[in-house]
Amino acid sequence: MSLLQTSRRSSAGYADVPAAALPLHFRGVGRAFTDRDQQRQVLQDVDLTVEAGSVVALLGPSGCGKSTLLRAAAGLDTPTSGTVVIGDRPVRGIDDRCAIAFQEPRLLPWRTVRANVALGLPDGTARSEGARLVDELLGLVGLAEHADHRPREISGGMAQRTSLARALARRPGVLLLDEPFGALDALTRMKMQDLLLAVHEASPTTVLLVTHDVDEALQLADRVVVLGRPAGGTAATVSHVVDVPGERPRDRGSVDLARLRGELLESLGVDAHRH
Amino acid sequence: MSDAGLAVVGHGASDGTVAGGRPDPAGGRRRTDPARPAHPVLLLLARIVLPAALLLAWYAATRAGVFSPVQLPSPGSVLDAGRGLVGRGELLTHVHISTQRVLVGFLVGSTIGVALGALVGLSRVADLVLAPTIGALRAVPSLAWVPLLILWLKIGEDSKITLIAIGAMFPVFTTTYLALRHVDAQLVEAARAFGLRGVRLLTTVQLPAVVPAVFSGLRLALAQSWLFLVAAELIASSQGLGFLLIDSQNNGRTDRLLLAIVLLAVLGKLSDAALGVVERWAVRRWA
Incomplete structure (x- = not known):
């Protein structure tokens, strides 16, 4: 795959300055929303550790609070109980040790691709150093030739790569991905998954990935965590954890993965034999 | 988006x-x-x-x-009326004073409009405290201020420019305020997630997002400025195109009256076109 090759070639520089991968811990995290005077508990007692440098995928039915958990790690949302800890410091408000890529690219339409990526640079980055890193990241995600285009002039996949590069520009200790490939077509999605693996290989930061795609989770993650509501409960919590064997990139057709796929689908309440 | x-x-x-x-x-x-x-x-x-x-x-x-020449004079006689007024050195004075009033009133009014719109659009507290009052003031037909302005500021430049500024302020205030309210919340959140706050968030996301809307407000405000200029000059003035209108009416000079209308059309169009040039530049630069 040419995109991947380009990425690999240019990734050496990006890896020169290793981002310090940080562990991410959720300790008894709960979140309730108030909805027309009704308390609605969405998450309860979520205990989860994402080890430094590992990739963890969060799976779960829609509306179960996957994104809420991710937003709590980014400091965009505050849990009603429990704490989120990155490294050895709890998350209080927006945290510059993480970077996030959303399901939508959320690029500034009036800025070029390059300027959008530069938005992710941490405060106090020297101008020349920042420009060098942005150029490197643009090469890494295969957008060097489109650096001066505006977001509306590039495809959805390119926009998502821009969004990923913007997150990487932060050199995050924890990279948070909220269904970043969910809105892409199947082929582009696979390319993006390979790209993410290449990026992770070049600079192995901690990654927490929210997805609703079992195959994507098995392809990318060291560990797959399923969020679900216990029988009779309304709030979701960790219901199933699967450690995925094998080095990445993994063979999409392997028997082991097929077995895990069945197990995960079952934990999501889907009859694996019909799919 | x-x-x-x-x-x-x-x-x-x-x-x-x-x-x-x-x-x-x-x-x-x-x-x-x-x-x-x-x-x-x-x-x-x-x-x-x-x-x-x-x-x-x-x-x-x-x-x-x-039609009789008093009802509708010919284009030629309107042109002659223009030449006559130019010859007596009056026409340029009328045009000059009217343009000056519009420009000053428009600048003052739209500056206040942008500032107030930004304040109320960005700050929840300001919205709570100011928005109802501003809404009520906006509901007053602007011409209703005329007697009060004349009483307070006398019949001079100040009262006219104030009236024009009031007319120019509200369209700019409303468009700026509403546009800021409707800036894509997802974009703002993304920018916040990347550490942008306060002034930097404002100049990086919110202001560029509202530039096109602010300019449409400015163009409305410019049209309003000309409207209120004529109103102010019709009511109390001794110079300007509005004065030329009322003076010509009183003297039965329909030719001059038509001349004033044509001049208002031309000046209004020219000033709008000039603002259009600035708008295109600003949109290219920021948005």
């Missing part, structure tokens, strides 16, 4: 560049569009055909004697 929505607002008042002819805020891609319509000369012809036809109809009507 909301920005795209905002970019389309308020181009009804733009110069005649035809729908879609406006440069895309994203960059000049459309300039090289192979489907570009017709030759520039044809476009120019398309734009002047209606004014030429109106002029011709006017000429024909007066020539055929459909």
